[in-house]
Amino acid sequence: MIVSQALGYRYPAADKQVLHDLNFTIAAGEFVVLAGASGSGKSTLCRLLNGLIPHLHGGEISGVLTVAGAEPRLTPPHRMSQTVGLLLQRPDAQCLATTVARDIAFGPACQGQDRATIAKRVRETAQSLDITHLLERAPHTLSGGEQQRVALAGVLAMQPRLVALDEPFAFLDPAGAIQLRALLQRLHAAGVTLIVAEHRLSEITRDASRMLVLHQGQLVADGPPAAIMAGDVAAWGLEPSTSLLEPPPLAEIPLSEPVVAWDEIWCERDGRSVLRGANLQSAAGEIVVLLGANGAGKSTLLRHGNGLLRSQRGTVRVLGQSIGRRPVADLARTVGLVIQQPLRMLFAPTVRAELAAGPRALGRHDPTWCAQLSERFGLEAVLERPPQLLSAGEQRRVAIAAMLASHPKALLLDEPTAGQDARARATLRRLLSECARDGVAITLATHDLAWAYSLSQRWAVLADGRITANVNPAAILAQPEALGRTQLLAQIAA
Amino acid sequence: MINPNAQALAPLPEPTGRFDPRAKLIVYLLSFGLVLLATRLPDLLLLNAAALLAILVLRASEPWRRAVWLLWPTLLLFAAIVGFSDSPTAAAGAVLRLLALVTVSVSFFAATPPTELGESLLASGLAPQAVFLLEGTLRFMPTMALLVREVREAQESRGIRLDGLYLLRNGSSLLAPLLADVMRFADDLAEALETRGFGSGHRTPLAEYRFRPRDWALVLTTLATTLMAISLPYD
Numbered sequence: 199m200i201v202s203q204a205l206g207y208r209y210p211a212a213d214k215q216v217l218h219d220l221n222f223t224i225a226a227g228e229f230v231v232l233a234g235a236s237g238s239g240k241s242t243l244c245r246l247l248n249g250l251i252p253h254l255h256g257g258e259i260s261g262v263l264t265v266a267g268a269e270p271r272l273t274p275p276h277r278m279s280q281t282v283g284l285l286l287q288r289p290d291a292q293c294l295a296t297t298v299a300r301d302i303a304f305g306p307a308c309q310g311q312d313r314a315t316i317a318k319r320v321r322e323t324a325q326s327l328d329i330t331h332l333l334e335r336a337p338h339t340l341s342g343g344e345q346q347r348v349a350l351a352g353v354l355a356m357q358p359r360l361v362a363l364d365e366p367f368a369f370l371d372p373a374g375a376i377q378l379r380a381l382l383q384r385l386h387a388a389g390v391t392l393i394v395a396e397h398r399l400s401e402i403t404r405d406a407s408r409m410l411v412l413h414q415g416q417l418v419a420d421g422p423p424a425a426i427m428a429g430d431v432a433a434w435g436l437e438p439s440t441s442l443l444e445p446p447p448l449a450e451i452p453l454s455e456p457v458v459a460w461d462e463i464w465c466e467r468d469g470r471s472v473l474r475g476a477n478l479q480s481a482a483g484e485i486v487v488l489l490g491a492n493g494a495g496k497s498t499l500l501r502h503g504n505g506l507l508r509s510q511r512g513t514v515r516v517l518g519q520s521i522g523r524r525p526v527a528d529l530a531r532t533v534g535l536v537i538q539q540p541l542r543m544l545f546a547p548t549v550r551a552e553l554a555a556g557p558r559a560l561g562r563h564d565p566t567w568c569a570q571l572s573e574r575f576g577l578e579a580v581l582e583r584p585p586q587l588l589s590a591g592e593q594r595r596v597a598i599a600a601m602l603a604s605h606p607k608a609l610l611l612d613e614p615t616a617g618q619d620a621r622a623r624a625t626l627r628r629l630l631s632e633c634a635r636d637g638v639a640i641t642l643a644t645h646d647l648a649w650a651y652s653l654s655q656r657w658a659v660l661a662d663g664r665i666t667a668n669v670n671p672a673a674i675l676a677q678p679e680a681l682g683r684t685q686l687l688a689q690i691a692a
Numbered sequence: 693m694i695n696p697n698a699q700a701l702a703p704l705p706e707p708t709g710r711f712d713p714r715a716k717l718i719v720y721l722l723s724f725g726l727v728l729l730a731t732r733l734p735d736l737l738l739l740n741a742a743a744l745l746a747i748l749v750l751r752a753s754e755p756w757r758r759a760v761w762l763l764w765p766t767l768l769l770f771a772a773i774v775g776f777s778d779s780p781t782a783a784a785g786a787v788l789r790l791l792a793l794v795t796v797s798v799s800f801f802a803a804t805p806p807t808e809l810g811e812s813l814l815a816s817g818l819a820p821q822a823v824f825l826l827e828g829t830l831r832f833m834p835t836m837a838l839l840v841r842e843v844r845e846a847q848e849s850r851g852i853r854l855d856g857l858y859l860l861r862n863g864s865s866l867l868a869p870l871l872a873d874v875m876r877f878a879d880d881l882a883e884a885l886e887t888r889g890f891g892s893g894h895r896t897p898l899a900e901y902r903f904r905p906r907d908w909a910l911v912l913t914t915l916a917t918t919l920m921a922i923s924l925p926y927d
Contacts, residue, residue: 254886279886284887292880294884297705304888307895308889337831541869541876543850586872
């Protein structure tokens, strides 16, 4: 299906190649995991497979690449798309039409299929991804995970023989991840060739038949996933196989008065009841992990915490006082929120200016504290660089440091590990633990259970608009026989 | 129901409304032209009355009210400029013409979902790229609005105010991430379109559109009325 001989690629205006001398062959029907740290060349390789590179991006290709007998560099992407389906990283830009049904139909319509075939494919694909209930919804009203599934449906409806997925698990909840794994297994069984580029390897290595590891643009390992994961994968920036049941020990902390308390919060958005009496508290020094299915209302609850959303019923209290109508910018003195896409926060010409911007606006700029933060967050080497040009992991660290620069007592984080590689996730875990030790109350929404377990003392599960479980994960997972991992995942999914 | 086997075509959309979107487009363009050609105040008043009647029939008074609310400063400015440079009668004429154009446009879009218009034009052989301009604007306008809101909220969460006059002082904190994100979004969108086969130059319309006798009747009646109105003696 794919033959790569001495394949290399250099982006236009780049000094050096991002991929060098790749030699591999992938047979039809193989299920391949493409692993590697951020910047290792995984996304570039995916784009080479369907001709987006060089047709859209330009650059210089060396060596030979053939996919299903065609040379992507000589074949336009729309023709390659008949054979190669590619799911890209950003789901909101991949939902192209005004409703989900129209969006799934978009690809088959461009293939020139007749209406009956298009309708059949839309129905079948929506069923296989469990998004039938979303068919009439507008894509912009969906959560990130729902958009991800819609975007994947759009690709699969074209019935390609080879499907490449670039970080398909990044925005999915545990239930969505289980569904996606099942779907990939079905596609594999049906003979579709699969290439999955992913950081969350635990989701996929058990199902794949082969693993390719890219490190700094070179192919450093090629073989069965179990054999590769048994080696020293940390050297390539990968996360070694970890079990949810073997977490590092966490110190118990004495609980104090809550810094942020959500009391009976109700919220209706776009005619949908999102929160229905949600209760949560976050105390100084505590890390609370907010779990829940895609679209459960995790981001909505967090946004109530710093006043971006005002509760239709119920009260949010910060340091014991109801926030009432206090402006968000005023509440920022006490509660900081880091959104899912840190780039939407970053605007200053340098990292140094970025760290100072918030405190200056609040009239509490402390250069010594900013210097300490940049040292703790490993940003000293990039202080004079534009934040927009940093890696995803560095941008996330800048965003959190910029928020902490104002000395907030509570920090809210929305999906902090989405799209982050193992090294960045480990660094983030260490930094957040340090912040908590300094007394900051941290509440974060995530789907990354293994990461969350190694970090947090309390898990709160949001379902049906309420917090349905508010527990110490260690206590649950200490009794694996009583409540095993699968059951736990199922409980969260439910 | 146009599609006899609608059950088999679910969940693809069914055309809504009594008339083909292309017939409505022709009526809209003729009405628009008529408003542009009208110069006398009584004619403009009559056209405004007709357009307002259409708004009432189509139950589009809310979008019409919103459009006029957004437009009234422009109308006022327009009236002042024409009034000072010409005459109060000319100013009234200019305002009435602009109002009629807005009312006719709101009526048209209330009666014609742009996605249906796009697909019917696709069925007539218009290039998918041109149709996507119409659809894409509709699809991504809310996304862009959401993006502006997210950036604004992200900055306010850091204590950087963007309300009122603060927008002038802190505007760069809104504009810089916004521009960067829009450019990235455009790149991602181009990639997504290519991966979904958009460049093939062909796209099957999702519903079947046919010009039926009642569409012809609507177009011919409007055409006849327009020609009659234009050929009427001036005084």
